[in-house]
Amino acid sequence: MRIRVRRTGGFAGIERSAEVDTSGRPDAGDWHSLAVAVLRDGDGGAGGVPDGFSYEITVDDETVRCRDPRLTESQRALIAKVLKEGA
Numbered sequence: 001m002r003i004r005v006r007r008t009g010g011f012a013g014i015e016r017s018a019e020v021d022t023s024g025r026p027d028a029g030d031w032h033s034l035a036v037a038v039l040r041d042g043d044g045g046a047g048g049v050p051d052g053f054s055y056e057i058t059v060d061d062e063t064v065r066c067r068d069p070r071l072t073e074s075q076r077a078l079i080a081k082v083l084k085e086g087a
Helices: 028-041 073-083
Strands: 002-009 016-021 053-059 062-067
Touching: 002 073, 016 073, 028 053, 028 062, 028 073, 053 073
Parallel strands: none
Antiparallel strands: 002 016, 002 053, 053 062
């Protein structure tokens, strides 16, 4: 499974993205569970705040969009895990 997170927006407007390939990883099951939860949560692209971040999360060939501050717990956890920073 390939998971890609793209973050845009924010005060400085700096784009950041990262990708993880879970194939062969010992923790692939954890990644898979989190990715399924994010896809189940679906799009939440509306209703952000000025200078907030917008996220595009792609799992294999399915993409959902979400925005701060309306991230679900699974979206927040996956974003932090892929970007290796707090979301």
